[in-house]
Amino acid sequence: MTRTPISTESDWDFETLERFEQELGRLAAECRLDTYPNQLEIISSEQMMDAYAFTGLPVNYTHWSFGKHFIATEQNYRQGQMGLAYEMVINSNPCISYLMEENTLTMQALVIAHAAFGHNSFFKGNYLFRTWTNAEDIVDYMVFARDYVTECERRHGERAVEQVLDACHALMNYGVDSCRRPVHRSAASERERQQAREAEFQARFNDLWRTLPKEEQKDGRQAPPRFPAEPQENLLYFIEKQAPHLDTWQRELVRIVRKVAQYFFPQRQTKVMNEGWATFWHYTLLNRLFDEGLVTPGFMLEFLESHTSVTFQPGFEDRRYRGINPYALGFAMMRDIQRICEAPDEEDRRWFPDIAGSDWVGTLDFAMRNFKDESFIAQYLSPKLIRQFRLFAILDDDTRDEIEVTAIHDDAGYAEVRRRLAQQYAMTHYTPDIQVWRADLRGDRSLTLRHTRHHRRPLGGTTDEVLRHAALLWGRDVKLEEVSEAGEVLHTRTVKAALDDAA
């Protein structure tokens, strides 16, 4: 089937963009991609830098750290040290994708395919996003957050707000209960809830605690049961609910940062899958456009040049090597699954009996919906890809003088390489395991955190600084116990609360 190309120009206009969106939408529907409605926004490069600075949210509260990001981005961009990414997409409903005005038509089409159909369907389908984010309400919630922070600044001063936000940011990686599903709330109900809490707090205020009989403590010789009964991994939540000295508005700020952390929680764990999925779909959809004669060979050349540079994976000795490129690995795995479905060989049948020869659209859809990077790699990385990437696993142990190569791309090593690579994407690999161990609410009110070491890895140099932030929120002393994997306490750090600052 030959048809006339949508455009032979390299510059875009609104009509052509709409045409592309329609054609890509038609093809995406043929491939059963389920997406939120799209909202494509044309922006300038300055606005793209703003979007960068807001860490990928269209609205955000005021904080100096976003200014820092903006300055860094702007500086690098001005000096030509980096191009801006062609795309940015927001997990919201409707799904907002930014198209930079400087992009050529080809790049715009690529971005539409990648972001507006690839990422969009991933946001809508993947279980982590479904569980942890609320696409319907994120934009509204951020508007609420921004206004609330501004209001707090007006009432309590910029400095006081900044202190709380700084402290929360330091603990931002500990703002999620990874094993408990959150209840979704709409932005409107968030506002109501915030007001209700304030009202309730006012109503409940009394001297009840002071009137409790004191003997209790002396009577029971036994140590009181530890509180919390189980260790809590969500430090921000615990602080929001239990910190003895925080004002209501401060608790609300903690909650805002916690909500933002939760919103980004799935993104960190699905980098490979998300980018791989989006890259796979822009590749597939644009090739189909070409097959139908809707784009010119020149278009394809420009597209492929960009595509290959995005999916380029330098080897470990290369100067450009910055670890495994999630676009490269993700795209290769998606394509590989498609290959295993369509044209499996004997090895594939051995390794992937379930999917070899199955319908690729359904199989990929299943993979996209039900996995995160760690499990996705553990499930789907094939020996063929391990050979193609020439992956090898090493063991770096500080008790030994040398690093050992433990597995390479051979029969003996496939399973090990796959297992190790999957672990590399596990949370425990990049976030130290720190939980609330004890809050001494009846005694000195100190908070004790526990870092359970993973692979004997200690905490880095900024730990005390983070603890000072935690102490600021908690309002009393904060202790951190480092515990070995066997459960024995190795040492304890204590940070005194600076009571003057807490107000």
Add this chain to the structure above:
Amino acid sequence: MASTQLIDRRKNGRHKSAENRQRFIKRYKEQIKRAIADSIAERSITDTVSGGEVRIPRRDIAEPEFHFGSGGWRHGVHPGNREFVAGDTIKRPEGGGEGSGSEASDQGEGEDDFTFTLTRDEFMELFFEDLALPNLHKTRIQSMMEEEPVRAGHTHDGVPTNLDILRSLTGALARRTALRGPLRFEKAELEDRLAASRDEEERAQIRAEIEVLEKRISAVPFLDEFDLRYRNRVTRPKPCTQAVMFCLMDVSGSMDEQRKDIAKRFFMLLYHFLHCTYEHIQVVFIRHHTTAQEVDEQEFFQSRDTGGTLVSSALDLMDKIIASRYPREDWNIYAAQASDGDNWPMDSARCRELLTAKVLPAVQYYAYVQIVAAQEQQLWAEYDSLRAAHPHFVMQKIAERSEIYPVFRQLMRKTTS
């Protein structure tokens, strides 16, 4: 996909981050100020009023979070294996960077600086925070007007240099088209009749008519005086915002590189400071030993001379330059003098007289800095006696580089009156 929306956001605000940027600058004001103070060393006096690059250590602005330090053990998977087989051992790379790469960027000795550019205004604001321009006679500035030519459309007459050729020719073309058009139609009609006519007499008559028409057509001039358009300029009064700054420096043998460097920095500060108020600043460099000379910046700071010192020679020259080039009505005049205080004993008194009689009445502000002086020099004493009568005359001593800025601040501090 009927519900897809395509929205043009380019018209929306571009400066969503401006507030956050300001917050950042506010938060790290002290570090940034320090960085600015360091950076002026590398600049030429007039060079960088455009604001500039500021570097602050990345460590200072890091946002801390819990992360892994080095130690323990970990597996890593990397691509691009060529020769390794299982069981091989590799030497640990220097610096233990292996695997820590992008995951823990805050932890290591990643001492590269955070560099960014301040706009001129931000630069000035931070640099001269809580300083005021001394003795600024505001009334005088406002009353001082100069004429500034401004474009104001086009006129029919003017001097040839202002001729707008494009516009003139465009007009001419239009005029020619308008005037020749009807004649050409007429001529074409006659030519048709000529072709159709068989009657010789009629043909001759038509030919004659055509000839007349052709004459009339060719008589339309290519360019008429009427077409000429000149760019028009009118003069508009404009407040004068120009200043001249005199830098006077002693270059006798006793002023070594180090002292000159201190002087340079002081001049530079003053220059930047004046730039906050005045758009155009001229700088006059006068160096002197026993005689004074006007030189360019390069020579001012670099060449060295030996010999005695007559400070008055410089003041003399300055007075002459003011008289010949910088009339007091049009210029805001500032002067800064740097010296080590060494002077011919007889000359110091003459300096005082010159200052009192000629220089000080002409200038808005006169700053004298004396760079290192173990014992009181006579010049200092003479100058000192001027202070009471002339509030816009200030003097300070600087012994070390680090004192420049504090001294400058002291000289320029806001007077709360």
